[in-house]
Amino acid sequence: MKQIEVQIMGQSYLLGCPEGGEAQLREAVERVDAAMCKIRDAGKVKARDRIAVLASLNLAFDLAAQQAAAAAAPAPVAAASSAGGGDADAKAAQLIQKLDQALAGDDHLL
Template identity: 75%
Template structure:
Protein backbone atom coordinates (compact mmCIF):
# COMPACT_ATOMS: atom_id res chain seq x y z
CA UNK A 1 0.00 0.00 0.00
CA UNK A 2 1.43 3.36 -1.02
CA UNK A 3 1.40 6.40 1.22
CA UNK A 4 -0.23 9.54 -0.23
CA UNK A 5 2.21 11.40 -2.44
CA UNK A 6 4.54 8.39 -2.66
CA UNK A 7 4.94 6.16 -5.69
CA UNK A 8 6.88 2.98 -6.41
CA UNK A 9 9.49 3.21 -9.15
CA UNK A 10 11.33 0.27 -10.65
CA UNK A 11 14.98 0.96 -11.41
CA UNK A 12 18.00 -1.04 -12.49
CA UNK A 13 21.39 -0.89 -10.83
CA UNK A 14 24.10 -3.13 -12.25
CA UNK A 15 21.42 -5.01 -14.22
CA UNK A 16 19.42 -5.84 -11.09
CA UNK A 17 15.90 -4.49 -10.59
CA UNK A 18 14.88 -2.61 -7.45
CA UNK A 19 11.52 -1.18 -6.44
CA UNK A 20 12.07 2.16 -4.71
CA UNK A 21 9.63 4.54 -3.10
CA UNK A 22 9.83 8.23 -3.93
CA UNK A 23 7.65 11.33 -3.77
CA UNK A 24 5.33 11.67 -6.75
CA UNK A 25 7.23 14.74 -7.93
CA UNK A 26 10.64 13.21 -7.22
CA UNK A 27 10.90 10.50 -9.87
CA UNK A 28 13.22 12.46 -12.16
CA UNK A 29 15.62 13.24 -9.29
CA UNK A 30 15.50 9.60 -8.15
CA UNK A 31 16.29 8.38 -11.65
CA UNK A 32 19.24 10.81 -11.87
CA UNK A 33 20.53 9.51 -8.52
CA UNK A 34 20.09 5.91 -9.68
CA UNK A 35 22.03 6.69 -12.88
CA UNK A 36 24.86 8.18 -10.82
CA UNK A 37 24.95 5.16 -8.46
CA UNK A 38 24.69 2.69 -11.35
CA UNK A 39 27.51 4.43 -13.23
CA UNK A 40 29.74 4.51 -10.17
CA UNK A 41 29.07 0.85 -9.35
CA UNK A 42 29.60 -0.29 -12.95
CA UNK A 43 32.93 1.58 -13.15
CA UNK A 44 34.12 -0.15 -9.98
CA UNK A 45 32.90 -3.55 -11.19
CA UNK A 46 34.45 -3.05 -14.63
CA UNK A 47 37.81 -2.15 -13.09
CA UNK A 48 37.85 -5.81 -12.09
CA UNK A 49 39.39 -5.49 -8.64
CA UNK A 50 36.19 -5.83 -6.60
CA UNK A 51 33.58 -8.51 -7.26
CA UNK A 52 31.25 -8.50 -4.25
CA UNK A 53 28.14 -6.38 -4.81
CA UNK A 54 28.05 -5.08 -1.26
CA UNK A 55 31.66 -3.90 -1.45
CA UNK A 56 31.03 -2.29 -4.82
CA UNK A 57 28.01 -0.48 -3.32
CA UNK A 58 30.02 0.78 -0.35
CA UNK A 59 32.86 2.03 -2.57
CA UNK A 60 30.41 3.72 -4.92
CA UNK A 61 28.61 5.39 -1.98
CA UNK A 62 31.89 6.62 -0.56
CA UNK A 63 33.03 7.95 -3.95
CA UNK A 64 29.75 9.81 -4.45
CA UNK A 65 29.77 11.15 -0.88
CA UNK A 66 33.36 12.34 -1.32
CA UNK A 67 32.48 14.09 -4.58
CA UNK A 68 29.53 15.83 -2.90
CA UNK A 69 31.62 16.79 0.09
CA UNK A 70 34.36 18.26 -2.12
CA UNK A 71 31.81 20.21 -4.14
CA UNK A 72 29.87 21.48 -1.10
CA UNK A 73 32.94 22.21 1.03
CA UNK A 74 34.59 24.17 -1.78
CA UNK A 75 31.48 26.26 -2.40
CA UNK A 76 31.05 26.78 1.33
CA UNK A 77 34.67 27.83 1.91
CA UNK A 78 34.56 30.24 -1.02
CA UNK A 79 31.40 32.01 0.16
CA UNK A 80 30.82 34.61 2.84
CA UNK A 81 28.16 32.34 4.36
CA UNK A 82 30.84 30.26 6.05
CA UNK A 83 31.70 33.09 8.43
CA UNK A 84 29.84 34.10 11.57
CA UNK A 85 30.03 37.58 13.07
CA UNK A 86 32.86 36.40 15.33
CA UNK A 87 34.75 35.05 12.29
CA UNK A 88 34.31 31.37 13.22
CA UNK A 89 33.30 28.99 10.47
CA UNK A 90 30.04 27.07 10.52
CA UNK A 91 31.79 24.09 9.01
CA UNK A 92 30.92 21.74 11.88
CA UNK A 93 27.20 22.26 11.22
CA UNK A 94 27.76 21.62 7.52
CA UNK A 95 29.73 18.44 8.28
CA UNK A 96 26.97 17.21 10.60
CA UNK A 97 24.43 17.76 7.84
CA UNK A 98 26.59 15.89 5.34
CA UNK A 99 27.07 13.04 7.82
CA UNK A 100 23.29 12.78 8.20
CA UNK A 101 22.91 12.69 4.41
CA UNK A 102 25.54 9.96 4.16
CA UNK A 103 23.79 7.93 6.87
CA UNK A 104 20.49 8.29 5.00
CA UNK A 105 22.18 7.12 1.80
CA UNK A 106 23.65 4.09 3.57
CA UNK A 107 20.22 3.23 5.01
CA UNK A 108 18.71 3.42 1.52
CA UNK A 109 21.48 1.19 0.19
CA UNK A 110 20.85 -1.29 3.03
CA UNK A 111 17.15 -1.35 2.15
CA UNK A 112 17.85 -1.79 -1.58
CA UNK A 113 20.38 -4.56 -0.95
CA UNK A 114 18.30 -6.30 1.76
CA UNK A 115 17.88 -9.50 -0.29
CA UNK A 116 21.70 -9.69 -0.68
CA UNK A 117 22.46 -8.90 2.97
CA UNK A 118 23.10 -5.70 4.90
CA UNK A 119 26.14 -3.54 4.18
CA UNK A 120 26.96 -3.02 7.85
Protein backbone atom coordinates (compact mmCIF):
# COMPACT_ATOMS: atom_id res chain seq x y z
CA MET A 1 0.00 0.00 0.00
CA LYS A 2 1.30 3.39 -0.99
CA GLN A 3 1.40 6.29 1.48
CA ILE A 4 0.70 9.87 0.52
CA GLU A 5 1.03 13.04 2.54
CA VAL A 6 -1.93 15.41 2.46
CA GLN A 7 -2.99 18.61 4.17
CA ILE A 8 -6.34 19.05 5.88
CA MET A 9 -7.00 22.40 7.50
CA GLY A 10 -3.29 23.16 7.38
CA GLN A 11 -2.23 19.98 9.16
CA SER A 12 -0.26 17.19 7.48
CA TYR A 13 -1.49 13.61 7.46
CA LEU A 14 0.20 10.52 6.07
CA LEU A 15 -2.50 8.29 4.61
CA GLY A 16 -2.37 4.77 3.25
CA CYS A 17 -3.58 4.55 -0.32
CA PRO A 18 -4.15 1.48 -2.50
CA GLU A 19 -2.29 1.41 -5.80
CA GLY A 20 -4.22 3.36 -8.40
CA GLY A 21 -6.35 5.13 -5.80
CA GLU A 22 -4.26 8.25 -5.27
CA ALA A 23 -6.39 10.57 -7.41
CA GLN A 24 -9.57 9.39 -5.73
CA LEU A 25 -8.08 9.80 -2.25
CA ARG A 26 -6.77 13.28 -3.07
CA GLU A 27 -10.23 14.26 -4.32
CA ALA A 28 -11.74 12.99 -1.06
CA VAL A 29 -9.14 14.95 0.92
CA GLU A 30 -10.00 18.10 -1.04
CA ARG A 31 -13.69 17.63 -0.21
CA VAL A 32 -12.98 17.08 3.48
CA ASP A 33 -10.56 20.00 3.63
CA ALA A 34 -13.05 22.33 1.92
CA ALA A 35 -15.88 21.21 4.21
CA MET A 36 -13.78 21.61 7.36
CA CYS A 37 -12.34 24.98 6.32
CA LYS A 38 -15.82 26.27 5.54
CA ILE A 39 -16.98 25.40 9.05
CA ARG A 40 -13.82 26.79 10.64
CA ASP A 41 -14.05 30.01 8.63
CA ALA A 42 -17.65 30.54 9.74
CA GLY A 43 -16.06 31.17 13.15
CA LYS A 44 -18.63 29.46 15.34
CA VAL A 45 -16.72 26.22 15.98
CA LYS A 46 -13.08 26.18 17.02
CA ALA A 47 -12.32 22.61 18.11
CA ARG A 48 -10.83 20.50 15.31
CA ASP A 49 -12.71 17.36 16.39
CA ARG A 50 -16.07 19.15 16.32
CA ILE A 51 -15.26 20.64 12.93
CA ALA A 52 -14.41 17.15 11.65
CA VAL A 53 -17.66 15.69 12.97
CA LEU A 54 -19.75 18.49 11.47
CA ALA A 55 -17.96 18.22 8.12
CA SER A 56 -18.47 14.44 8.10
CA LEU A 57 -22.16 14.86 8.85
CA ASN A 58 -22.53 17.48 6.12
CA LEU A 59 -20.81 15.23 3.58
CA ALA A 60 -22.91 12.22 4.63
CA PHE A 61 -26.08 14.32 4.41
CA ASP A 62 -25.15 15.47 0.91
CA LEU A 63 -24.50 11.87 -0.12
CA ALA A 64 -27.86 10.74 1.30
CA ALA A 65 -29.62 13.56 -0.55
CA GLN A 66 -27.94 12.50 -3.81
CA GLN A 67 -28.98 8.89 -3.23
CA ALA A 68 -32.56 9.92 -2.44
CA ALA A 69 -32.68 12.00 -5.62
CA ALA A 70 -31.33 9.08 -7.64
CA ALA A 71 -33.90 6.71 -6.10
CA ALA A 72 -36.72 9.13 -6.90
CA ALA A 73 -35.62 9.52 -10.52
CA PRO A 74 -37.56 7.77 -13.32
CA ALA A 75 -36.70 4.08 -13.79
CA PRO A 76 -34.12 4.35 -16.62
CA VAL A 77 -32.19 7.09 -14.82
CA ALA A 78 -32.45 5.32 -11.45
CA ALA A 79 -31.09 2.11 -12.94
CA ALA A 80 -28.09 3.94 -14.31
CA SER A 81 -27.65 5.86 -11.06
CA SER A 82 -27.95 2.82 -8.82
CA ALA A 83 -24.86 1.32 -10.38
CA GLY A 84 -22.94 4.42 -9.34
CA GLY A 85 -24.77 4.62 -6.01
CA GLY A 86 -22.84 1.67 -4.63
CA ASP A 87 -19.67 3.34 -5.81
CA ALA A 88 -20.71 6.53 -4.02
CA ASP A 89 -21.37 4.50 -0.85
CA ALA A 90 -17.94 2.93 -1.12
CA LYS A 91 -16.33 6.34 -1.67
CA ALA A 92 -18.16 7.79 1.33
CA ALA A 93 -17.14 4.84 3.49
CA GLN A 94 -13.52 5.21 2.38
CA LEU A 95 -13.65 8.94 3.03
CA ILE A 96 -15.00 8.45 6.54
CA GLN A 97 -12.45 5.71 7.22
CA LYS A 98 -9.54 7.86 6.02
CA LEU A 99 -10.77 10.83 8.05
CA ASP A 100 -11.18 8.59 11.08
CA GLN A 101 -7.65 7.22 10.65
CA ALA A 102 -6.18 10.66 10.10
CA LEU A 103 -7.86 12.14 13.15
CA ALA A 104 -6.92 9.19 15.35
CA GLY A 105 -3.30 10.33 15.25
CA ASP A 106 -4.08 13.97 15.98
CA ASP A 107 -2.85 14.83 19.47
CA HIS A 108 -4.95 17.99 19.43
CA LEU A 109 -8.13 15.94 19.68
CA LEU A 110 -7.36 14.41 23.07
